[in-house]
Amino acid sequence: MSKEVKIIIDGKEIKAREGEKLLWVALDNGIYIPHLCAKRDAEKPDASCRLCFVEVEGMPNPVTSCTLPVKDGMVVRTRTPRVDRLVSTAFELLLSNHRLGCGKCPKNRSCELQTIAKERGLKLKLTRLRPLERDLPVDDSPQGFIYDPSRCVLCGQCVWVCHNKVGVGAIGFVRRGIERKMATFGEVPLAESRCTQCGECVEVCPVGALTKKEEDEKQAESA
Amino acid sequence: MSVTRSEVAKAYEKLQTQAKKKVESLKEKPLVTVGTATCGRASGALEIFNLFQEEIKKNGLDVNVMEVGCMGHCYAEPLVTIYKPGFPSLCYGSVDEGKAQRLINDYLINDDPCFEFAMAALEPNDFFPTFADYPRGVYEYKIVMELCGLINPEDIDHYIAHDGYAALVKVLNMDPDDVIEEIKNSKLRGRGGAGFPTGIKWELCRKAPGSPKYVICNADEGDPGAFMDRALLESNPHQMLEGLIIAAYAVGASQGYIYVRAEYPLAVTRLQTALDQARSKGLLGDSILGSDFSFDVKIFQGSGAFVCGEETALIASIEGKPGIPSHRPPYPATQGLHGKPTLINNVKTLSYVPHIIRKGAEWFKSIGTPESPGTAVFALAGKVKNTGLAEVPMGTTIRDLIFYVGDGIRDEKKFKAVQIGGPSGGCLPESALDLPIDFDSLQEAGAMMGSGGLVVLDEDDCMVEIARFFLDFTQKESCGKCTFCRLGTKQMLEILTDITKGKGNPEDIDLLWELAEDVKAGSLCGLGKTAPNPVLTTIRYFRDEYEAHVNEGRCPALMCKDLIMYYIIPEKCSKLCDVCIGSCPTEAIYTRPDMLKAIDQEKCVKCNSCLVACPPQYKAVIKISPPRPVEEGEMKQDE
Numbered sequence: 001m002s003k004e005v006k007i008i009i010d011g012k013e014i015k016a017r018e019g020e021k022l023l024w025v026a027l028d029n030g031i032y033i034p035h036l037c038a039k040r041d042a043e044k045p046d047a048s049c050r051l052c053f054v055e056v057e058g059m060p061n062p063v064t065s066c067t068l069p070v071k072d073g074m075v076v077r078t079r080t081p082r083v084d085r086l087v088s089t090a091f092e093l094l095l096s097n098h099r100l101g102c103g104k105c106p107k108n109r110s111c112e113l114q115t116i117a118k119e120r121g122l123k124l125k126l127t128r129l130r131p132l133e134r135d136l137p138v139d140d141s142p143q144g145f146i147y148d149p150s151r152c153v154l155c156g157q158c159v160w161v162c163h164n165k166v167g168v169g170a171i172g173f174v175r176r177g178i179e180r181k182m183a184t185f186g187e188v189p190l191a192e193s194r195c196t197q198c199g200e201c202v203e204v205c206p207v208g209a210l211t212k213k214e215e216d217e218k219q220a221e222s223a
Numbered sequence: 224m225s226v227t228r229s230e231v232a233k234a235y236e237k238l239q240t241q242a243k244k245k246v247e248s249l250k251e252k253p254l255v256t257v258g259t260a261t262c263g264r265a266s267g268a269l270e271i272f273n274l275f276q277e278e279i280k281k282n283g284l285d286v287n288v289m290e291v292g293c294m295g296h297c298y299a300e301p302l303v304t305i306y307k308p309g310f311p312s313l314c315y316g317s318v319d320e321g322k323a324q325r326l327i328n329d330y331l332i333n334d335d336p337c338f339e340f341a342m343a344a345l346e347p348n349d350f351f352p353t354f355a356d357y358p359r360g361v362y363e364y365k366i367v368m369e370l371c372g373l374i375n376p377e378d379i380d381h382y383i384a385h386d387g388y389a390a391l392v393k394v395l396n397m398d399p400d401d402v403i404e405e406i407k408n409s410k411l412r413g414r415g416g417a418g419f420p421t422g423i424k425w426e427l428c429r430k431a432p433g434s435p436k437y438v439i440c441n442a443d444e445g446d447p448g449a450f451m452d453r454a455l456l457e458s459n460p461h462q463m464l465e466g467l468i469i470a471a472y473a474v475g476a477s478q479g480y481i482y483v484r485a486e487y488p489l490a491v492t493r494l495q496t497a498l499d500q501a502r503s504k505g506l507l508g509d510s511i512l513g514s515d516f517s518f519d520v521k522i523f524q525g526s527g528a529f530v531c532g533e534e535t536a537l538i539a540s541i542e543g544k545p546g547i548p549s550h551r552p553p554y555p556a557t558q559g560l561h562g563k564p565t566l567i568n569n570v571k572t573l574s575y576v577p578h579i580i581r582k583g584a585e586w587f588k589s590i591g592t593p594e595s596p597g598t599a600v601f602a603l604a605g606k607v608k609n610t611g612l613a614e615v616p617m618g619t620t621i622r623d624l625i626f627y628v629g630d631g632i633r634d635e636k637k638f639k640a641v642q643i644g645g646p647s648g649g650c651l652p653e654s655a656l657d658l659p660i661d662f663d664s665l666q667e668a669g670a671m672m673g674s675g676g677l678v679v680l681d682e683d684d685c686m687v688e689i690a691r692f693f694l695d696f697t698q699k700e701s702c703g704k705c706t707f708c709r710l711g712t713k714q715m716l717e718i719l720t721d722i723t724k725g726k727g728n729p730e731d732i733d734l735l736w737e738l739a740e741d742v743k744a745g746s747l748c749g750l751g752k753t754a755p756n757p758v759l760t761t762i763r764y765f766r767d768e769y770e771a772h773v774n775e776g777r778c779p780a781l782m783c784k785d786l787i788m789y790y791i792i793p794e795k796c797s798k799l800c801d802v803c804i805g806s807c808p809t810e811a812i813y814t815r816p817d818m819l820k821a822i823d824q825e826k827c828v829k830c831n832s833c834l835v836a837c838p839p840q841y842k843a844v845i846k847i848s849p850p851r852p853v854e855e856g857e858m859k860q861d862e
């Protein structure tokens with residue numbers, strides 16, 4: 001076990017284990033930092049969503065907290081003008097590429113994008129940017145769930161559990177750049193892939209990209 | 224230790240004596256060399272090489288013919304050099320079949336060196352100027368390119384005869400820490416783009432716990448305009464290899480990789496030959512030159528994506544994973560290939576190493592500037608007369624590089640800007656011409672050394688379109704992993720595209736600026752962190768051009784197709800000529816009742832053919848921006 005250190009986040013003194021990533025220390029102590037791609041047990045952080053920025057005394061630029069090992073005496077601020085600006089741009093960028101319409105989404109009220117918007121006072125609509133919506137086919141081939149890639153934020157939570165918890169490795173990221181998306185090997189429907197339809201990925205999806213069919217139906221009825 | 228010392232030195236002496244004998248005997252009879260690096264081949268150098276071989280055979284001449292690499296004068300390829308005893312060694316540029324025949328008949332068979340199409344002599348003489356006598360020669364200083372185009376890159380003896388591998392011999396008798404100290408002292412900075420101090424990187428890697436350790440030469444060179452690494456590998460592969468072996472000795476690595484793009488087949492072959500020959504001479508492999516240091520190298524051919532040149536992506540790619548960057552730290556020097564300490568350096572960086580070891584850190588520091596010692600290699604492209612490679616001391620001004628080394632702007636046009644550092648570099652205006660070229664000055668001005676790509680832009684280049692062009696490249700090369708780069712560059716590209724089409728809004732320029740700053744600050748790897756540079760610098764230095772597009776629908780450089788119109792000035796049109804009519808692919812040009820020509824704007828596709836076709840004595844076709852109805856006689860008053 002590594003040694004215990006003291007750090008300060010937003011003026012609050014906090015005890016932590018040296019080397020632990022700052023994001024988890026903050027979250028465990030009730031301090032919210034937006035995050036989508038971080039996985040607690042992962043060996044290497046993806047650092048791809050770019051939402052978890054903080055400022056640390058002595059560092060010239062904002063840094064991602066999911067990659068930052070804590071050190072004794074570290075002084076952290078989770079809200080600064082520079083952090084807020086980066087987070088609001090990253091958030092709106094994600095929204096620009098996400099099929100909006102919370103009312104029709106089974107994840108309404110439990111979506112992580114809604115949490116971030118609420119915590120940081122951000123709008124759930126585009127204010128400066130233009131829509132870059134993807135119009136990708138929905139995969140409803142599994143018995144119990146649906147994959148709607150147009151709602152995916154590429155956080156990689158599903159890919160990680162599928163490979164590291166379930167051990168099946170049916171899904172991953174394919175293509176490059178703006179075309180990058182979560183898919184099965186060869187981009188075949190889930191039911192035709194190695195997917196065992198265990199549904200673990202649905203549990204970890206922070207948005208409405210992977211949803212249970214029953215939730216979908218309920219949503220359709222109430223809407 | 225003293226036993227090994229003399230053994231290593233003796234082993235090398237033997238190699239060098241043999242090599243020198245071989246190389247000297249080459250010049251006992253006439254020798255023709257042809258530059259057959261990729262740039263030469265593109266201009267038909269192989270055909271010229273074959274022609275010389277055939278003709279020499281046919282005429283029964285006792286002449287050697289040899290392939291060499293690239294001297295950097297790519298505008299004058301194919302380049303042929305003839306060494307004939309009793310004559311100065313002369314270079315001939317743009318050698319076609321006709322010139323080659325003349326050289327064979329007049330010079331090789333008879334004794335007329337054809338001065339009329341010689342470019343320069345290689346060494347001072349009483350008959351013909353050398354490269355150093357041209358304005359360009361005053362500014363050039365060749366270290367890593369010194370032997371390029373002069374030696375046979377496929378024969379290790381040529382390198383050894385020129386003291387090649389002498390630095391390795393010296394190093395094998397040194398303590399690795401002293402080698403690192405020498406490199407640190409020299410203040411050599413990485414030529415892969417960022418300019419990180421090489422010695423410090425070596426030290427980090429040497430001190431990092433873990434074994435085995437690896438060294439990697441980064442020869443990915445994905446930047447479309449840059450080809451200096453390719454030229455170095457094709458022209459003098461052993462120079463880099465010697466640097467790599469020295470680096471391995473210094474950090475304590477036993478395995479090395481050369482990551483070279485698969486689109487560089489000639490570089491790959493020449494590297495393979497170099498590795499084989501080095502092994503057979505005992506310079507690579509088990510117990511090098513009889514010492515207790517063993518090291519070997521594998522070539523890894525990269526997939527070609529631009530981002531694979533980024534070090535963490537490159538390492539992932541060697542490990543068989545997708546070439547996608549990851550967060551640093553940990554840096555490769557502490558946790559790289561297979562999680563082990565890994566030194567990764569650029570081709571040029573490694574190529575300087577043997578020189579520094581042989582001639583000393585003080586010598587290296589005497590060239591260039593105090594913070595950026597040594598030379599810089601640039602690929603000159605765009606509207607400059609002499610395109611090609613140039614090696615100049617750091618601290619040379621951009622003006623000297625463009626106007627003296629590059630011989631100025633083509634077609635007597637006016638200089639507008641220079642884009643330095645590859646697709647993620649910045650565009651600097653005329654006021655920056657006197658900036659000294661070094662890592663820090665360029666960074667401050669918003670550009671960067673980057674890969675050393677340098678594109679010269681003139682009055683006909685629209686800065687908004689240039690920014691769009693470069694961003695289009697980086698946006699397509701984004702790996703898509705992180706939010707800012709994947710989506711931010713796309714948003715920026717959409718805005719820029721709108722502006723060049725005249726669909727921009729006044730608030731777009733500020734939004735573009737904000738997004739550019741955020742993508743730069745928020746991206747995960749160097750691609751996203753630098754991709755906004757062309758946008759930021761063009762807004763910073765050429766905001767008026769953006770405003771003209773947005774506010775007036777006008778492209779000041781008359782480049783953006785949607786914002787221009789072609790017009791034939793009646794006063795200038797010769798009624799008798801109708802070349803423009805023939806040149807138009809859409810039959811948009813018609814003859815008016817008064818015999819003057821005019822353009823039907825509905826049919827015009829803005830292909831520029833008529834403007835090119837209209838004879839220079841009339842110059843009646845012009846471009847107008849923004850497109851608008853023109854009153855007859857209006858243009859006359861403008862004159």
Ligand SMILES: Cc1cc2nc3c(=O)[nH]c(=O)nc-3n(C[C@H](O)[C@H](O)[C@H](O)COP(=O)(O)O)c2cc1C
Pocket residue numbers: 412413414415416417418419421441442443444445446529530531532533534535567568569570572573748749750
């Ligand atoms: C998108 C991107 C592309 C890169 N491409 C190259 C390349 O083609 N060659 C290279 O040497 N370095 C490239 N680099 C820099 C490498 O990551 C690394 O810094 C360099 O190889 C280190 O060598 P040096 O210290 O000798 O400069 C690239 C970096 C980024 C972010």
Ligand code: SF4
Pocket residue numbers: 151152153154155156157158159182201204205206207209210
């Ligand atoms: S489907 Fe859900 S969990 Fe998977 S990458 Fe997309 S948003 Fe993340």
Ligand code: SF4
Pocket residue numbers: 530548700701702703704705706708709746747748749750751752
């Ligand atoms: S900055 Fe671009 S290239 Fe680099 S990790 Fe992010 S998406 Fe990939």
Ligand code: FES
Pocket residue numbers: 034035036037038046047048049050051052064065066067
């Ligand atoms: S949680 Fe840190 S970048 Fe996604």
